[in-house]
Amino acid sequence: MKAMGSGYTKIHACINDCILYRNEYKDVKICPTCGKSRWKVDEKEKIMYENIPAKVLWYFPIIPRMKQLFQSKTIAQNLKWHANDRTHDDVLRHPADTPAWATIDKRYPEFANDPRNLQLGNDIDVFLAPLIDDLELLFDVGVETYDASSKEMFTLRAVVLWTINDYPALGTLCGCPYSGYKGCPELQARIEGNKTTLPAASYTLTTEEKTMFCETLYNLRVPQGYCSNFSSLVSLKDRKLIGLKSHDYHMLMQQFLPIAIRSIMPKSTRDAITRFCFIFKSICSKEIKVKELDKLQEELYVTLFLLEKYFPPSFFDVMVIKGHVRNKNKPEGCIAEETIEFLSEFQKNMNIVGIPPEKHNNFGNQNDDYSISLRDGTPVSACRSVQVSLDLFIKAHFYVMQNTTEVRHKAFLKNQHPFKRNAWLENEHTYPSNMIQVEKELSVSKESVSETVRWISHGPNTNVLKYDAYNINGYTFRTKCREGKVHQNSGVSVVGTDTHISKEVVTYDQNSYYGVLKEIWVLDYHLKKIPLFMCDWVDNKNEVKKDLIGYTLVELGRLGHKDDPFILASQERQVFYVTDQLNKKMSIVFMTRPKNYRDTYDNVDEEFSTVLFPHNDNILPRVDPLDLRKESRNDYFRTDCPGIVIHKEHENP
Known part of the structure; x- marks a missing residue:
């Protein structure tokens, strides 16, 4: 790690976490607070092992890591994005959009003058004294750092914007009770016959x-x-x-x-957890509208009140790293692995072991002869050239013609039949009586049409290329019969425009359709190849529902739209389905984020923005304001499951 520009420092610590043996305590052998030895002691044998510390802090200095950030040209540019390229609107997508950032800029203008200075969030703990020293150095003096993007040296400074504490830290830092008599709701013991039981808590x-x-x-x-x-x-x-x-x-x-x-669980307790999950999801989103923050905060107050009502404070604690690393005896080793992985980002021609290269692109696989001219995604399975039924072949070809933007069949019809009503034009465009006639009209049209349109009008090769797996738009799709037992890569969703023709009136509605990928086709139009997905679609009329908290539920066993099985591969969105506990016939729909997802910041991405409002998926479970004012011991325990027996009287023989 030192060869890569970073390292760590071992600092002895008190066995009871009182002090770190550094600075004025560097040569101390006994903790001045608790009186325990600095060295390891075998309490059983009463043996002290000198020069073997009882506890050691492995400190990974923050300053080398910050300097490493600027040695990558790309990351150095990204670190200045908030000053050079950020859109100034009412959307919270970066800490620079927050009042805290603006306050620092106003209070310390010399700090704000260089956008390369870093503003951080940080955890507070007794073991962070070395980190605090480094942060003070970064704020008061700064360190000389090379900026790879501008190819110059500058003085890097940093300031802490926020601190994040676990619940017990409130007791240490703020005097808030988190244990003992006032630390949690009291469950009163009850005598039932010859037993004394503690009722089951609401959770x-x-x-x-x-x-x-x-x-x-x-x-x-x-x-x-x-x-x-x-x-x-x-x-x-x-x-x-x-x-x-x-x-x-x-x-x-x-x-x-x-x-x-x-x-x-009881509904009240379940709703509190669900509200917390939805709010957590919203604050983890890429973008949050500033005008929605007040509403979000109000809902958070209510949710925290409910959580504090039903759960003891011990529930509100951050996870302990040692409990989740692979090597519990040497957690510092796993942390070192994470640091090495971080540093490897800044080394040229270095691949991280175990992480495959990016495979989601839209440029085709040059090793596959069938995909050289594919502009829409990349096949990732073997190809089979097969002949399909004439009926499906015509439907696939017609779908391509309908959904290729360069094919202006509706405009052509309107030009050829200027006195026909919109209902007739729409019906003829959507359900042509003669496919051959449509192809002929396009191929001989006197209007200016592209070479692509002319090739499409002649129709594809009668042999269809079929694949079992396909990468496109940041997703990996597999046909239902080939996805295996571990993963689910066959879920498909598409937003379609429904056309309603009633006598002389034409209306349009947009609806989301959900289905399962059955086959992957590629139609060969000689000049280009166009991938299509053939799917089994859920009947949208009766089998797609929304529940009270915004989940979309579908019945995968009830199919519809059997005459329209195809979509362009480029139109899809990947989803996956989870069986609903309340009704095993129904499945809950989850939208998948593409793996090569990049924020454009031109517009707010409604799908991945906050989840509390009508344009998003989830809706917070409603809380009656009157319930917030009521308090009853019955809120804290369950009556529908047995409690814990804490005492049992022996019956006389």
């Missing part, structure tokens, strides 16, 4: 509920690369979650926890 799960919770997560099948395989993270025998990584916890909180508790 307690029965054995059946634990099983249902674990089975829901165990049966999750998500697209490849979306998150870890949850079936390997769930022990059905022990009814526990095991081995989750940081990203898995994020996915659990933002996506899966609300559906895993969808039919279990």
Whole structure:
């Protein structure tokens, strides 16, 4: 690591976390606070091992890591994006859009003059004294750093904008009670016959509920690369979650926890958790509209009140790193791995072991003769050239003609039949009586048409190229019969325009359609090849529903739109389906974010913005204001499951 421009420092610490043996305590052998030895002691044998520290802090200095950021030209440019390229509007997409950032700029104008100076968020803890020293140096003096993007040296400075504390830190820093008599709601013991029992808390799960919770997560099948395989993270025998990584916890909180508790626990407790998950999802989004922050904060107040009402303070604690690294005896080793991975980002021609290169692009695979002229995605499976039924072949070709922007068939019809009403023109465009006539009209049109249109008008090769897997738009798709048992890459969604023709009136509606990928076709038009997906579509009329908290539910077994199975591969959005606990016939739809997703910042991405408002998917469970004013001991425990027996009288013989 030192060869890569970074390293770590070992600092001895008190066994009780009182002090770090540095600065004025550098040569001290006994902790001045608790009196414990600096060295390791075998309490059983009463042996002290001199020069073997009882506890060691591995400190990875922040200054070399910050300097490394500017050694990458791309990252150095990104670090100045907020000053050079940021859109100044009412959307919160960067800390520079916050009042805290503006306050620092106003209070310390000399700091704000150089956009390369960093403004940070940070955790507070007794072991962060070395970090605090580095931050003070960065703020008061700065360090000389090379900027690869501008090819010059500058003085790098940094300031802390926010601190993030776990719940027990409120007791240490703010005097807030988090344990003891006032630390949590009291569950009053009850005498039932010869037993004294402590009632089950409102968040307690029965054995059946634990099983249902674990089975829901165990049966999750998500697209490849979306998150870890949850079936390997769930022990059905022990009814526990095991081995989750940081990203898995994020996915659990933002996506899966609300559906895993969808039919279990008391409704009030379940709603509190669901509200928290939806708010957590919203603050983790790429962009938040500033005008929505006040509403978000109001909802957060209510949600925190509900959480504090039903859960003890011990629930509000950040995860401990040592509990989640692979090597629990040497967690610093795993942290070192993370640091090496971070540093490798700035070394040329270095690949991180275990992370495959980016495969999601739209430029084709030059090693595949069939895909050289493909402009829309890349096949990632073997190709089969087959002949298909004439009926499906015509439908596929017609769909291409209808959805190629250069094919202006409707305009052509209007020019040829100027006195026909819109209803007739729309009907003839949508349901032509003679496909051959349409092709002929386009091929001999006197209007200026592109070479692409002329090739399309002549029709594709009668042999269709079929694949089982395809990369496009940042997604990996696999046909239903080829996706295996671990992942689900066959879910497809498309936004379509429904045309309603009633006598002389034409109306249009936009609707989302959901289905499963059945086959991947590529039509060869000689000049270009066009990929299409043939899908089984859910009947939109009766089998697509919205529930009270905004989830879209579909019945995959009820199909419709069988005469219109095709879409262009470029039109799709990937989704995956999770079986609903409340109705096993229904499935909950989850939208997948593309892997090569990049923020354009030109417009707010409504789909991935905040989740609290009508244009987003989820709706916070409603809370009656009157319920917030009521307080009852019955809110804190369950009556539908057994409590804990804390004392049992022996019956006289």
